[in-house]
Amino acid sequence: MNEPLLRVEHIKKYFTLPSGRLLKAVDDLSFSVRTGETIGIIGESGCGKSTLARVLAGMITPTAGNLYFKGQCIPAGKRNRNLQRAIHLVFQDSDSAFDPRMSVRESLKEALYLSGQAQGEDNRRIAELLQQVGLENRYVHAYPSELSGGQRQRAAIARALATRPQLLIADEPVASLDVSIQAQIINLLADLQEQEKFSMLFIAHDLAVVRHISDRTLVMLAGKIMEIGPTEDLFTHPAHVYTQLLSDSILPAKPHKESIAMTPHLWGKDISAAGCLQEIRPGHYVRREI
Amino acid sequence: GSQGGNAGKTLTFAGPDYKTLNSILNTHDELPSLIFSGLMKYDGQNKPVPDLATSYDFDKNTLTYTFHLRKNVTWHDGQPFTADDVKFTLDTLRLNKDIDDEISDNYKEIKAVDVVDPQTVKVELSKPSAAMLDYLTIGILPKHCLEGKDIMTDPFNQKPIGTGRYKFVSWDKGQSIILQKNDKYYGTIPKIDRLIFKIIPDETAKAAQLKSGGADVALLNAKDAATFRNNNHFKVYDCQTADFRAIGPNFKNPYWQNPEHQALIPVLGYALDKKAIIAGVLNGEGEAAYSPIQLNAVYNDPTMDHMDYNPTLFKQRMAALGWKLGSDGIYEKNGEKLSFSVDARDFEEERVDMAKIASAQFKKLGVDMKVNVVPKFNWKTMQCCLIGQATPFDPDAGLYNFFYTGAGANYTDYSNSAVDAALAAGRNSYDVGMRKNAYIQFQKAWSAHPAFIMIAFIHGNYVATNKVTGLTTDRILGHHAAGIFWNVENWDISE
Amino acid sequence: MNNTVLDIQHLAVSFYLPQGEVKAVRGVSLSLEEGEIVVLAGESGCGKSALCRSIVKLLPRYAVVKSGHIVIGGHDITQYTEKDMQAVRGLEVGMVFQNPLTTLNPVLSIGTQLAEALKRRTSAGARELNEQAVGLLEQVGIQQGKERLAMMPAEFSGGQRQRITLAIALASQPRLLIADEPTTALDVTVQLRMIDLLRNLAKNSGLTVLLVTHDLGVAARIADRVGIMYAGKLVEIGTTEEIFSDPRHPYTQGLLAALPSAARVHKRLRSIPGMPPDMLHVPAGDAFANRNPRAMAIDYEEEPPFFSLSRTHRAATWTLDPRAPEEVRCPDGRKKDE
Amino acid sequence: MKVPYKAIGKNIAVFFISLAVLSGVVFFAASYAPGDPLQSYYGDAVDQMSTAQYEAARHRWGLDQPVYKQYFQWVDRSLHGEMGMSLKYREPASRVIHDFVGNTLFLGIVSYILIFISAIVVAVCCVLYEGRWLDTLLSETGTILFYLPAFWVGLLLILIFNVNLGWLPGSGAYDPGEAGNWGSRAEHIVLPVIVMLISHVWYYAYMIRNKLLDETRKDYVLLAKMKGLGRLKIVLSHCLRNVAPTIFSVMAIGVNHIVGGTYVVEAVFAYPGLGNLAVESAKYHDYNVLMLVVLLTGAVVIAAGLAAQAVSARLDKRMKTEGGTAWTKTNGHLPS
Amino acid sequence: MDKNERAFTVVGAGRRKEPDVIPVSPWRQVIADIPRVSAVILLLVVLGCILAPCIANHDPEAFYLQHLNEPPNHEFYFGTDMLGRDIFSVLWYGGRLSLVIGVLATVVSSGIGMVYGCVSGTAPDWLDSALMRIAEILCSIPYLLLQLLLLACIGQAHVISISLVIGVTTWMNLARIVRSEVRQIRGSEYVLAARAMGGGFFYILRHHLLPNFISPVLFMLVSSIGISMTMEATLSFLGIGLPTEVTSWGTMLALSTRALMTDSWWIIIIPGCFLIITLLCITHIGHHLRREINRGSSNL
């Protein structure tokens, strides 16, 4: 098989809390991202999704583990500029993702400058980027505080695209947006992916969105992978209890007061993150206790 | 004012802080003279008269004083006072190396002190010393308290025991020192039972204390005193003092070792409008000065040049010395500006003001004198200081120490052989006529090469509430107008 | 109608900011019957929170209720002072706020915080208060309440904290509960439990609930009636059934169509173009017109009135006007879906 | 409950290390200052001394040794409880200090307590009336008073209340000889304390006010309002509890500021306290006394800092989640 | 009907032009609504001081010994002091020094404080806590004492040395605030992003940290000007500040205390008013700089 774009091997990120306790935010994750595909990552709040994203984007150094970028091994903490430029992150909170004292233009310029792109064509490239993400040109000099959430998110995507990434990590890019804008952003990401042919890690807590956009889905709990597999397979036949719980919790926008039974049998249940991954169907792994 | 009715009549005096109350470590301030008494004391004319001694004999041939001491004098702690105490004190003064030269120099002519019997003591001199009786006004210390101790650091210095009119009661550091009258005093027992020395270093605060009733008597700046003059509740006592103010060049500093600069000292006096300074700083409470002993009725030479303000003369003299006015209006000679600095201590406001006005007056006539306000004088390095000295008593008690080459209080290292000769003659002779001659010689020599640029003799403006009676202005007071308490036994305070 | 718990008439609320007047609520009328759950949905910034907060008069000082009346339990509270409101808050109306992580005071134990609310109704002693508090916690599904009373909010998970705020709101037994986006910050699993809890409460103890959300899934699950807000106005209201199966306002239609539904396999979502208007400069006419591909000229000029479609279903859009062209009244998009 | 031995041990270590550093810094700074410490002992006589005499004197006081040796000797002696002689007062330094400590403590503690009580009261008033006249009034007056030089205010107060009205004493710590009379002491600190209040309250009130204002913007205030609580009650029982850690760390810094403030006030009111003593001994190079004063204040300040840190950590577990010490986290708003 | 028909024709979305976005730079905004009155008064005072030679109608250094202690009159607008100096003229010249000291001391303290704070804020944890501990120890010596020691070391104080001393003893607070700001900003996502894109330490310091912590710091700086001026006055009062013949507002105030008993209100009040009014204006502007970050409204 040909080498995936990015292979993540046994990556770990532990935080030492002031109380001395070790918090295993990301605990021994391994998976790979193929060129052009979209992997959805779901999991409850605090299960380590953002930490994983930051580790992959090189914003924090992992405790252990290796990355293989196009087959080339990059040990923890030793990233080169190539890799740095190839992976870009769109933050969960677009509010704090921009320097409040830089206009959209300045932020984009910074990204261009830092990723070492041609200096002379800044303006053209910025206009192009804004047009790509559908942000009207009249916002180019606006400051982040003057933009609405959706516009800021577009600007964030534009900034990510500026570096021409090969892997775009979108950390809950639509979490703070409304349905109507959410649809715009998701469409935008899908379109851009088609144009630019990058791979994408799409983190979300809205399962319907993940199901909609991703080719494969990764379910996380307490820093570990619970289940990973092709999206449709995973959603239609969830194998792990936790995945089942999640997919049962999806509330379809249909009046269904009486029709859907509540799922009390899962509520009290202790969901264990122990065990190891087993392949139950081709490409579909589930954590099981042995 | 008179708090603590239980203690009887109380008088509160606002004054500066003390470091020590030991009479031989502190000869400037009032308190030791109240707590201690000496063989002699000064009367209202600043003449030494017997005190602890009932009488004395002087043998001119052997240069020996024989003092007959009072009987039945006791220390405040009840121990009897004897000749041993006298010997102990004088020996300490002579022999203890830690004692300030400024004081011990006065006793260097003493060859030996012999106790004849408990009531008689002999003091033998090696050389005549005309002012020795003045120096024997120093308070006698109790031998039984201090023998074998380090006199510099003994707690005695803060809890003294004397034979004087008042007993030490307590000292609240930084706040007050309380004295109680000595009921067993051998002389007139004071009328006021308690003396409280409130420690108020700040001039304005002293005035505030008086006005608010926190103090009964205080020595004030002329300007603060002026605010009490039209006040019915207060009386201002303007005492003459022998305390003069002058700009004192420090001959330790290379600047004044230069003869070019030394030659300026007698000339600069003409550039000072002393009357204006007295009017501006002292509210007129002072007299223009030209000689350190001009107030001494016996020894002064009134024919001396009074060094009055005389710009024309000043310019002539400067021209004669070869100084020319530069483009900036400052004199210069050989490419060097006439520029020096004078230090004044921050807590002495009047001196600071004098320095400032003098500086302005100098500036007008082309002399650049900067004023540095410092916490204390650094005699090693400063160029000039705004100095103050006093010779209220025998001229030797002061002049010798101040101006004799290498003497204990000659801080500015003034040295002038003619002056030295005159001073030695004055000190080592008992003949009034010869001495008068010597001091006229001194003044001549001194004004030819003065140690100081004289400014003014200042008045001591004591302000007291109307309740206080007995203060007099008869006496010429000493340095910092000290000595107002000389007749404290006659003071009274009404409730 | 004597069992109307909340009646809002033509309420208009503005924020006066240095940049100008933000017309957050622009003439909303709404009334809630006893035991009913009404959901207000609409996108961020459309004035849902402003509406809720004006009901209990918790608006910032520079906000002004420009017109309208609010009647709670038969009393018009429009002119109530801060003091009068103290009696209304908690006793008549309870409120659950958006963010469970910040609505609890981090330095007070939850027992203390519950007791504060419980004291509104009883003058019971400490022990009795504790018992009641434990009961309340059990009611919202937190077990071992006794030990937990002394715990600090930080020691609870987000979902638990949200339930504690609910318990606090219920402690003084209000007739009306306002829940302003109580589930946005929560996991899907927790969200589900919250919703079921509210539904049970309404059903079993006759609590009236006004729930604000922009999650249509939540609305579908819990509501008796759903109101859709856009740019400070209530643009459509009807029973859940009516809204979800027969949306009439183009905005409602767009909203429903934009949901990523499991049924759709192709990669594009249907989205509403453009952005919601800036509430500083609310346009004349129908505020939605600029994003509506089938907007008519009148949409840009005149505000649409409410058109009643049934006893419960009303919508404010010119598309319902009989004069509107056929293509607008029955857009093909909808037809294809059905 | 578990006793946090480790934390206590660490705090004690920090305390002593800080003291050691502090004493070292002051010792070295003081000895390199120009001016001759011998002068305070021998007076101007120093200048008249012969070289031999001078050297002997220096040797006697150990001044001929290198500074670091002097320092270690000083440490050694102080560990044996011997703090050296005051060169100026010619008494053991500890005895000199002894007379002043009580006065300063009394003034300091009373001012300290009153300052913080008033600061909290003022801050709460400001918060309750935020943006309205009372807040504006308090803020403006507070700022003016804060910037007024303390000595100037003190002198004006003396002029008014002591000199002109004669209501209160204007100098000293008690009437002469009445050291044990607390009435007299209390009377004497009224004006100094007022000056302390005038020059310090706003500094702290402003900090607390800002912290409280931040608190009033939190959501739990809404919840409290929904419980039907009154505004005052909310501020007192909810917001104030939340800013308590801040107040404690501010109070820890306050120890130092207020001690510094007493220096000026003591000078104005001729109040015999450590401040006056410190200024004097620094002016006159009386190192032994100076060291003792600095160490004493330093010890109090550092201990207060550590205590405040411990208390705030207790009060607010959240503080533990960030590194650093307590005072690094209080955002002072006015520099000092 | 015709009209109706036109009204009900479909015209589509996007017919209305959205209002233009006129970006307001955060800086522009701050400057735009600086408190006017304070700014004007401050400007007048500063101008007055700069143009002191033109405004003063007497020689500030002269002693008009014929006019001691005169209340304000047509010749001496603000009266004369005990040594006959013209207060009006002295004030303007004194203001020069006070302002210079205020600014200079602030420059020194902010220089040290900002560098120290930045280093501490960006340093690894162990260095950070060591640095902060050092600052803390320095903080535990009353600043007056430190100033005393330093002034004693320097000897005769002059404008530069006193500014230096004030600056050197007052940077700790600023350092602490800069540090916590830097720590806060340093953890923020835009800094992370810039770093992930390859922005070096100095790039981030220059482009993100500085511009963002400058606003809270600016407030500190501005008020530190005022505090330095007061401090200089206090030092003068304690007799360790500027020599008294150098007139600054501080030395004027310190000297005015001597007029206390003489009922010469003008000597005491006028310099005090000048100082206070200037400081008040400075603080107002400072507050404004701080307030710029909108912190929302009270829920109370």
Ligand SMILES: Nc1ncnc2c1ncn2[C@@H]1O[C@H](COP(=O)(O)OP(=O)(O)OP(=O)(O)O)[C@@H](O)[C@H]1O
């Ligand atoms: N810098 C840090 N120091 C200590 N703990 C951290 C740090 N960053 C994250 N954590 C902890 O690591 C865990 C995982 O956090 P992370 O942000 O990755 O979760 P998440 O899955 O993204 O959650 P959410 O859905 O809320 O965004 C959390 O418990 C968090 O508290």
Ligand SMILES: Nc1ncnc2c1ncn2[C@@H]1O[C@H](COP(=O)(O)OP(=O)(O)OP(=O)(O)O)[C@@H](O)[C@H]1O
């Ligand atoms: N405190 C406030 N100050 C100024 N403007 C405000 C304030 N609160 C709300 N607004 C404005 O009022 C309008 C309505 O806000 P509101 O909070 O009611 O929206 P919402 O529908 O609750 O949004 P969300 O879903 O984000 O909570 C918005 O344009 C908002 O900008």
Ligand SMILES: [Mg+2]
């Ligand atoms: Mg996250």
Ligand SMILES: [Mg+2]
């Ligand atoms: Mg809201």
